[in-house]
Each structure stands twice: as C-alpha cells, then as structure tokens.
Amino acid sequence: MKDLKHLEYFENLLQESNNDLVREAKEEGRKAIGYTCYQIPEPVLNLPGCFSLRLSAPRVGGIEMGTYYMTSMTCEYCRALVERNLEGGYQFLDGLIGAASCSQLADAHENMEKHGITEREGFFIEHVDTPMKSDENAVNLIKTICEKRILKPLRENYGIDTGDTALRRAVEEHNEVCKLLNAIGEYRKFDNPPITGYEFAVLTLATYTCPKDKLVKKLKETLKELKTREPDTDYKKKYRARVLVAGSEMDDPEYIKCIEEAGALVVCDRYCFGQNPGRNEIILTEDEDALTQVCRQNVMENQCPRYMGQKKIQSRKDYVDKLAKEYKADGLIYQQMKFCNFWGYERAACSHIMRDDYGWPVLSIDRPYVNANSGQLRTRVQAFVESIEIKKIQRTQDASRAQGADKLHRTREVSKMQGGGR
Amino acid sequence: MGKFISIIKTVLAVALALFILSWIVYFFNLDMKLSAALYNPLQKIYDMRKRDKRL
Amino acid sequence: MGKKMNSEPLGKLYNGGVTKRRREWRGIKDTWYDYTRWVGNWATMAKFMLNVQNLKGFFRYRWMSNFLSVPDFVDRHTEGLRGPQLRIAHKEFDFIVAHATDTIANLFRGDANIGGDPKWSKKVVIFDENMMTHVINGFPNLTAVTREIPPIYMGSVMRQDGILHYLDAAEEYGVPSDVCPMPAGELGLAIEDDYPQVGCCIIHCNTTCDGSLMGNGIEDRRFDVPTFELAVPIRYLDEETKDYAAQEIKNCIKFIEDTTGEKFDWDAYFKAMHTFNEETRLFLEWLDVSKTDYPQVVGNNVALYRDAYYQVAGGRDIGFLKNEQEITRIMHEAYEAKTPIVSEVRHRAILWGVQAQYYSAFPAWLQNCWGIQPLIDMLSLTSTEIYSEDDKEQAYYDMADLYAKENMRNRSEGGYQVGVEDLWRFCEEFRADVVIMYEHIACKAMTGYHGLFEEEGRKHGVHVIWVPHDLMDPRTVSREEMRQSVNQYMRTILHEEPLDPSLESIDDGEAW
Numbered sequence: 001m002k003d004l005k006h007l008e009y010f011e012n013l014l015q016e017s018n019n020d021l022v023r024e025a026k027e028e029g030r031k032a033i034g035y036t037c038y039q040i041p042e043p044v045l046n047l048p049g050c051f052s053l054r055l056s057a058p059r060v061g062g063i064e065m066g067t068y069y070m071t072s073m074t075c076e077y078c079r080a081l082v083e084r085n086l087e088g089g090y091q092f093l094d095g096l097i098g099a100a101s102c103s104q105l106a107d108a109h110e111n112m113e114k115h116g117i118t119e120r121e122g123f124f125i126e127h128v129d130t131p132m133k134s135d136e137n138a139v140n141l142i143k144t145i146c147e148k149r150i151l152k153p154l155r156e157n158y159g160i161d162t163g164d165t166a167l168r169r170a171v172e173e174h175n176e177v178c179k180l181l182n183a184i185g186e187y188r189k190f191d192n193p194p195i196t197g198y199e200f201a202v203l204t205l206a207t208y209t210c211p212k213d214k215l216v217k218k219l220k221e222t223l224k225e226l227k228t229r230e231p232d233t234d235y236k237k238k239y240r241a242r243v244l245v246a247g248s249e250m251d252d253p254e255y256i257k258c259i260e261e262a263g264a265l266v267v268c269d270r271y272c273f274g275q276n277p278g279r280n281e282i283i284l285t286e287d288e289d290a291l292t293q294v295c296r297q298n299v300m301e302n303q304c305p306r307y308m309g310q311k312k313i314q315s316r317k318d319y320v321d322k323l324a325k326e327y328k329a330d331g332l333i334y335q336q337m338k339f340c341n342f343w344g345y346e347r348a349a350c351s352h353i354m355r356d357d358y359g360w361p362v363l364s365i366d367r368p369y370v371n372a373n374s375g376q377l378r379t380r381v382q383a384f385v386e387s388i389e390i391k392k393i394q395r396t397q398d399a400s401r402a403q404g405a406d407k408l409h410r411t412r413e414v415s416k417m418q419g420g421g422r
Numbered sequence: 423m424g425k426f427i428s429i430i431k432t433v434l435a436v437a438l439a440l441f442i443l444s445w446i447v448y449f450f451n452l453d454m455k456l457s458a459a460l461y462n463p464l465q466k467i468y469d470m471r472k473r474d475k476r477l
Numbered sequence: 478m479g480k481k482m483n484s485e486p487l488g489k490l491y492n493g494g495v496t497k498r499r500r501e502w503r504g505i506k507d508t509w510y511d512y513t514r515w516v517g518n519w520a521t522m523a524k525f526m527l528n529v530q531n532l533k534g535f536f537r538y539r540w541m542s543n544f545l546s547v548p549d550f551v552d553r554h555t556e557g558l559r560g561p562q563l564r565i566a567h568k569e570f571d572f573i574v575a576h577a578t579d580t581i582a583n584l585f586r587g588d589a590n591i592g593g594d595p596k597w598s599k600k601v602v603i604f605d606e607n608m609m610t611h612v613i614n615g616f617p618n619l620t621a622v623t624r625e626i627p628p629i630y631m632g633s634v635m636r637q638d639g640i641l642h643y644l645d646a647a648e649e650y651g652v653p654s655d656v657c658p659m660p661a662g663e664l665g666l667a668i669e670d671d672y673p674q675v676g677c678c679i680i681h682c683n684t685t686c687d688g689s690l691m692g693n694g695i696e697d698r699r700f701d702v703p704t705f706e707l708a709v710p711i712r713y714l715d716e717e718t719k720d721y722a723a724q725e726i727k728n729c730i731k732f733i734e735d736t737t738g739e740k741f742d743w744d745a746y747f748k749a750m751h752t753f754n755e756e757t758r759l760f761l762e763w764l765d766v767s768k769t770d771y772p773q774v775v776g777n778n779v780a781l782y783r784d785a786y787y788q789v790a791g792g793r794d795i796g797f798l799k800n801e802q803e804i805t806r807i808m809h810e811a812y813e814a815k816t817p818i819v820s821e822v823r824h825r826a827i828l829w830g831v832q833a834q835y836y837s838a839f840p841a842w843l844q845n846c847w848g849i850q851p852l853i854d855m856l857s858l859t860s861t862e863i864y865s866e867d868d869k870e871q872a873y874y875d876m877a878d879l880y881a882k883e884n885m886r887n888r889s890e891g892g893y894q895v896g897v898e899d900l901w902r903f904c905e906e907f908r909a910d911v912v913i914m915y916e917h918i919a920c921k922a923m924t925g926y927h928g929l930f931e932e933e934g935r936k937h938g939v940h941v942i943w944v945p946h947d948l949m950d951p952r953t954v955s956r957e958e959m960r961q962s963v964n965q966y967m968r969t970i971l972h973e974e975p976l977d978p979s980l981e982s983i984d985d986g987e988a989w
Contacts, residue, residue, distance in 0.1 A: 103925065141710075339655055345694075366653060
C-alpha cells in the first residue's frame with residue numbers, strides 16, 4: 001500500500017508533547033491545558049482561547065527518577081509523566097487538570113506539582129475527583145467539578161469565555177474532528193481495509209495531543225485520499241486475522257505496528273487514547289445547558305473499568321462484543337499496562353468472559369509503557385493468530401463434515417423412501 | 423454429710439486435676455501443638471469436598 | 478523469665494516450627510491472668526463449635542482452619558506485655574475473638590451452602606471487607622455482615638499463610654501478581670467457591686482501593702442477589718464532593734429500603750451514633766495519653782481493635798463501648814502510676830502506611846527488640862469528629878464523611894495533605910523521632926509517595942525506616958525480611974544494640 005500522504009506529518013506531531021501545532025497555537029495566544037484522563041470532558045478544555053492536550057511522554061527513555069519517586073511497582077505511564085516533568089517537558093503548559101481517576105495517576109499529579117511544572121504566569125493545577133458510576137448524581141459531580149475546578153480558573157486566570165455559547169462552539173469543533181476520524185475509521189470495516197491499525201492509531205492519537213482545529217485540513221485530505229487508496233493485494237497473506245485491541249492507556253502506536261507485523265490487523269480499538277468511545281460525537285440539544293449534556297455523555301458512555309455496578313460492568317463487555325462484530329474482528333486482544341489495577345482485573349476477567357460467554361478468541365497481555373519491539377509480544381500475537389487460523393480451519397472442517405453428514409443422511413432418507421434401505 | 427464431703431472432695435480433686443492439666447497444656451503450648459497437627463489432615467478434607475470452581 | 482519486662486529472651490521461644498516452644502512466663506500474677514484469659518478464649522471457641530451449623534461451616538470452608546490458631550494469635554499480640562498493658566491487650570483481643578465468632582455464626586446461620594435458615598438470610602445485608610457499616614445503624618431489624626473479614630482479613634492475621642490458597646487461585650485465573658493481595662484473595666475465595674451464600678443484598682464500596690473496587694465487581698458473578706455500589710469520593714476533602722457523597726448515602730439507604738422492605742429508623746441511627754461518639758471521646762483520651770511520656774494504649778493495642786469498633790461495629794454494639802470504658806480506666810490508673818510499656822523506651826515512633834496483615838504483631842517486636850515505642854498507626858488515625866445525634870440532613874453528610882474516612886482509605890486516598898503532610902504533624906504532636914514506614918509494595922496508592930516521603934523526612938529530621946511487605950503474602954517479603962529492614966537501620970545508621978538480642982533474628986518462617 002502506498003504511504004498515506006500525511007502519515008509522516010502526523011507521526012512527527014507525536015514525537016513530543018510540545019509539538020509544532022501546540023507551539024503554533026500558543027503563538028496565537030491560546031492556552032495549553034494538559035490533562036491525563038478521559039474522565040475529564042474534553043470540550044470543556046477546548047473553549048475559544050485554549051486547547052486540550054492529553055499528556056503523554058513520547059520517546060521517554062529511562063524512567064529512573066520517576067521510579068525513585070513512585071517505586072518500581074507503579075504504572076509506567078504515571079512514572080513516565082513524573083520523569084518527563086522532572087526533565088522540564090511540560091513547561092509550556094498553562095494549566096493541568098489532574099483527574100484522580102486512579103490512585104497512581106493522582107499520585108503522579110501530586111508529584112508533578114511538588115516538583116513544579118512551570119513558572120508560567122497564570123499556570124494552575126487542579127486535582128479533581130471523577131465519578132465512578134453512570135447516574136445523574138455522577139453527572140452533577142463532574143459538572144460541579146468542571147465549573148469550579150476548570151471553567152473558573154480558565155475564566156479568572158486567562159479571561160476565557162466559559163459561557164454556554166462558547167462551549168457549544170467547542171463541542172462543534174470536537175464533533176467535526178470526531179466525524180472526520182470516524183469516517184476514516186469506517187474504512188476499517190472493509191474486508192480489505194485501505195488503512196492499517198497503526199496508521200489509524202497515529203491519527204487518533206494526534207487528535208488527543210494537538211489543538212483539534214489545526215488537524216481538520218489534514219484529516220479531510222486523508223479521508224479524501226482513502227477513497228481512492230488501493231489496499232495491499234497481499235492483504236490476506238500479510239494479515240491472517242483481524243483483531244480488536246481493548247485495554248488500558250496506550251499512547252504508543254508502535255504497539256499496534258508490532259501486533260500488525262505479527263500478522264493481526266487491528267481493525268478496531270477500545271482503549272484509552274483510542275477511538276472508542278473517546279471519539280464519539282457529542283449530540284447537544286437546546287433544552288438543557290451544554291455543560292450538563294457534555295458531562296452526561298462523558299459519564300454515560302464511559303467505558304473505564306473504574307465504573308462500578310453490574311449493569312455497567314456487563315455493558316462494557318457488550319460494547320466490545322458489538323464493536324468486534326461491527327468491525328468483523330476474528331479475535332480480541334486485551335492489553336494492560338503493567339501495574340494498572342483496573343485493567344489488571346478487567347483484562348483477567350475479560351479473558352474468560354469474552355471467550356466463555358461471547359465466544360471470542362482472546363489474547364490477554366500485560367505490557368510496559370514503552371517497549372513495542374518486544375519479542376515476547378510478537379511471539380504471543382503470532383501464536384494467537386495461528387490459534388485463530390486453526391479455529392477457522394476447524395470450523396470450516398466441522399461445517400463441511402456437517403454438510404457431508406447431512407448429505408449422507410438425505411441420501412439414506414431418499415433410498416429408504418425408495419425402499420432401498422438396509 | 424460424709425457423702426457430701428466426699429462429693430466435694432471428688433469435685434475439688436477433678437477441678438484440681440483439670441487445672442493442673444490445663445496449666446500444663448497452657449504453659450507448654452500443647453493446645454497449639456495439637457492444632458498444628460490437625461491442620462494438614464483438615465486440608466485433605468477441604469480438598470476432597472466437591473466445589474463449583476468458576477467465576 | 479520473670480515479672481519484669483525484657484527479663485526473658487523472647488526469641489528463644491521460637492524453634493523454627495509452626496508453634497512456639499512454650500508460653501511466656503510473666504511472673505505469677507500476669508501469667509495467671511494470661512492463663513485465665515486463655516481459658517476464656519477456649520471457652521468462647523468451644524461454645525461456638527457446639528452449634529451444629531457452625532460445626533458444619535467449619536468442615537465446609539477451608540478458611541475456617543485458620544481459626545485453629547486463635548490462642549496463638551492472642552499470644553503473638555501480647556508478647557512481652559506485663560501489667561496494665563497485658564490487661565488492655567486481653568480486653569481488646571479477647572473481645573475481637575468473641576466478636577469474630579459472632580460474625581462467623583451470623584454468616585453460617587443463613588448460609589445456603591450448609592442448609593442455613595433462609596429467613597435469617599433475608600435479614601442480612603452483606604458489606605465489603607473494608608467498608609464502614611454505619612448506614613445499617615438505621616436498620617435495627619437487619620444484620621450487617623462483612624462477609625470477607627473472617628476468611629480474608631482475619632485469615633491472614635491468624636496465620637501468615639492463611640490466604641495463600643486463595644491468592645494462588647486468583648493468580649491462576651489471570652489476575653496479575655502485583656495487585657494488592659486483599660482483593661485478590663477475596664476474588665480467589667469466590668473462584669474457589671468458599672464464600673458462605675448468605676444475605677439478601679450486597680453493598681459494595683470503592684473503599685479501599687482501585688483493586689478492591691474491581692475485585693468486588695467481578696466476584697459478584699457468583700452471587701445472585703441485588704447489589705448497590707456506594708461511590709465514595711477519592712478527593713473527599715474537596716467541598717464539591719460533599720453533596721455527591723451525601724446523595725450516594727441517600728441512594729444507598731433507599732436501595733436497602735426497597736430491597737428489604739425495612740424503613741430507615743432515625744432513632745436507632747442516632748442511638749448508635751451516640752455510642753460511636755462516646756467511643757470517639759474515649760479514643761481521644763487514649764491519644765492524649767499517648768502523647769505524654771507514659772503512653773498506655775499504643776502499638777498492637779490500638780490497631781486491630783480500632784478497625785473493629787470504628788469500622789465493623791459502627792456504634793451498634795454497646796459491648797465495645799463498655800470494653801473501652803474499662804480500658805480507659807486501666808489506662809488512667811497506669812498513667813497515674815507512670816507505668817512504662819517496655820523496659821527502656823529508646824524511640825517514639827509513628828507507624829505509617831498500611832500494616833502487614835501477616836505480621837500484625839510487628840509493633841510488639843519493635844518495642845521488645847529495639848525499644849521503639851509505636852505510639853499510633855496510620856490506619857487508626859481515622860476520623861475523630863463528633864457526629865450529629867439529632868440532625869437528619871446532617872447525618873447523611875456525617876455518614877458520607879465516615880465512609881470516606883474508612884481505616885484503610887482515610888490516608889491512602891484524599892491526597893497529599895492527608896497522605897503525607899499529616900504525618901509530620903503527627904510526629905510533632907506525638908513527639909516521635911522515628912517513622913516506621915510500612916511500604917505495602919502492592920498498594921498503588923501509598924507507594925506513589927515514596928520519594929516525597931524520603932525528601933520530606935529528611936527535611937523534618939525524622940528517621941524514616943522503610944519496612945516493605947506484601948500485606949497478606951509473606952512469600953514476597955517475609956517477616957524476617959521486615960525485621961531486617963529495621964535491624965539494619967538501627968545498627969548501621971543509629972549504631973544501637975537491641976534490648977532483646979534474641980529477637981533480632983527469629984526463625985518464624987513456618988510459624989502461624
């Protein structure tokens with residue numbers, strides 16, 4: 001397949017947090033507001049005059065300092081954030097919204113705050129609680145938090161317009177990017193998709209780590225390009241299985257590349273920094289204020305395992321099952337960043353439930369924050385692909401055997417009717 | 423009266439014997455040594471029990 | 478061997494086996510007292526076993542075999558104690574034994590697995606292991622049972638290897654080995670079909686940690702009863718979380734009402750809270766005395782007992798209050814007499830972090846071996862608020878506050894202020910020069926502060942002695958390794974010799 005025209009451009013944007021588009025937006029006087037978790041409704045940070053930036057630590061090498069402060073038994077994403085902060089990698093930020101979505105992330109934010117993030121005038125850091133249930137009480141909580149901990153400092157520190165109209169405009173922008181990305185994602189449903197999982201992961205990640213408005217043009221061109229892009233002719237040989245990747249935070253598309261190089265085309269994702277549900281459009285009505293609606297969608301559509309309740313727990317499995325069917329996946333890969341409590345349990349449970357109750361082949365892996373070239377990961381994916389192939393062959397054989405038996409049965413019936421039975 | 427005294431004596435003797443015995447058990451930790459000896463055979467009973475192992 | 482403290486090398490009692498060679502000789506008076514309490518505990522257990530339903534439960538559930546070591550559990554926590562401290566310890570630990578037998582009896586009474594009474598089961602509400610139970614204070618006709626406490630929490634305290642079977646089951650299922658052993662053990666219990674099937678509904682809570690929340694959600698697959706998930710704010714000090722938390726309490730009460738048909742009884746609630754407040758007042762007295770040169774209710778005599786009455790009993794059991802009144806009386810007498818706890822107090826210590834369940838008697842070792850006097854531990858430094866006894870609307874906020882300040886999450890959640898800053902405040906208040914920093918290596922909440930603790934400790938001029946452990950899994954860090962962490966610091970940094978050299982290294986790898 002010919003390279004996507006803008007792939008390198010998007011890849012370059014992922015090389016550092018303070019990328020070209022971030023710098024460009026800041027030169028225009030806009031404020032960069034960092035956040036680390038989907039639990040914070042994105043449009044609230046994308047009001048006119050500021051933009052959201054989902055923090056990651058691209059190309060992080062050793063995380064020794066992060067490990068000193070947080071020990072080797074905590075999530076590497078959190079440690080990498082602390083490390084990058086100590087290196088001065090987030091000095092360009094104008095604000096940081098630290099969601100206490102998990103204990104480790106909360107500790108990471110506090111470590112960052114204690115060591116100082118930036119000397120910039122007006123900079124603020126807010127540690128905020130986030131809900132764990134999909135109900136109206138949770139909607140009220142996150143709404144109050146947005147008002148007091150996000151909109152208020154944006155307004156007071158930077159004079160940002162935080163009114164309803166401004167938020168509606170932010171939602172429109174959000175939706176425009178989501179629509180484009182989802183339209184590109186539609187191609188992944190094709191039997192022979194003209195876009196790989198890796199390419200799509202790069203595009204998706206860019207929408208989290210760059211000012212959204214600045215991506216629109218390139219995304220539009222990419223969508224146009226896909227209409228005529230010729231998929232690989234040796235697709236079936238190269239990719240012997242289609243998989244959905246679910247799991248914890250993943251901001252390194254190299255993992256997807258590694259999976260695809262091992263023979264499994266990633267046709268859909270359900271992980272943090274991924275498309276689902278993070279890139280769902282937000283539908284606003286006129287009969288209620290925008291903030292409540294944005295918060296409600298965030299709470300109701302949330303697929304994070306920290307959400308409690310049997311209904312919610314079950315709906316997470318149903319959601320993955322639905323996506324996998326929609327994207328014609330052959331199997332599921334549940335991945336978990338090492339030391340992530342939420343996904344440690346969710347992954348373990350799903351590796352049984354999705355197989356036993358839903359009938360999906362499941363590969364369950366834990367992985368470090370960065371180390372996509374892991375031979376172990378490659379070997380495990382290869383073995384998984386082979387097992388899917390064997391199952392396919394077995395199914396075909398079973399089907400033809402059943403067909404044969406059926407044919408034989410019918411022949412016997414016919415001969416019985418003709419009086420030729422033994 | 424004599425019978426009553428002899429009952430009292432027997433009760434006291436039994437109580438004293440029990441006390442001495444329990445004191446020995448207490449001081450030499452014999453109760454715990456017996457419990458420790460019971461632990462492994464008990465595990466076999468639990469192992470034999472049919473269980474519906476799943477989630 | 479004798480009446481005086483540290484008169485006997487206690488390490489000689491360990492012989493590398495499961496049990497100790499013999500019990501301690503504490504002089505005639507104290508040994509006699511200890512003996513009578515030992516008889517009392519056996520009587521409690523014998524009474525328990527005379528009930529057929531309990532006997533059935535004993536042979537049905539593997540974890541019940543952990544309770545064979547109850548007298549040893551009491552011995553461990555009273556090691557080296559004399560006089561008033563021995564009496565206070567027995568008042569507490571014997572009460573815990575009695576209370577635990579009641580809890581287990583309540584579980585078995587309605588347990589469908591052993592032919593329990595379904596009518597009783599319908600009146601039982603199941604609570605999570607680490608969860609406050611105060612909402613049930615308003616339902617006097619219902620019984621709250623924390624189902625996981627006897628098998629997991631107590632299992633691990635009774636025997637250091639008490640829950641390893643269940644941990645292995647969870648790991649075989651695929652749960653990573655780095656998660657906290659407590660929720661993993663609970664999940665293993667579900668996988669192994671070793672939960673009593675009792676209760677008409679379950680109240681879950683996101684206390685204490687992310688792992689606990691996840692484990693409970695998954696193990697519900699085993700239980701066919703309605704559940705309510707009580708979401709308690711993580712940043713519970715933030716004002717904007719208060720209404721949310723109170724509303725969660727209201728929703729929880731409504732759920733119990735709808736499920737059981739019972740109505741919340743405010744009189745019963747306030748009565749229990751009155752008892753609870755009285756207990757808090759007594760606890761504050763204990764803390765005041767602990768700040769003096771003659772602390773009395775300290776070390777092992779605070780930790781587990783505080784868990785029991787603060788969290789599990791929640792003011793419903795007047796027996797706890799009576800017990801505490803008696804303890805307070807003993808404490809005051811001992812304080813007036815300037816009674817020391819160890820032969821020589823060399824250091825005053827705050828225990829911070831989550832204690833090792835498999836070595837809950839570690840504070841006794843600290844004082845006996847090194848003369849480090851543990852004054853208070855992090856899990857006991859929970860709420861000391863006096864809560865409303867007549868304002869219904871305020872009561873929702875009170876309950877929410879209590880749920881947020883459950884023992885194991887009070888300082889591991891809530892942020893830097895309660896997790897780190899408060900420690901130095903307590904060091905000042907208690908005049909502590911040493912912090913025994915329990916580092917529960919699988920606790921994702923507290924380990925994230927590791928570097929900050931070290932830096933702040935240096936700034937405050939406090940000796941921070943790190944003691945790693947794995948809460949309920951002694952295979953990761955053994956008791957001996959925990960002791961070695963202290964030994965090394967005491968010898969290499971402080972250049973001190975132990976008070977009781979026989980305890981410096983003990984062969985208790987196989988012990989209960």
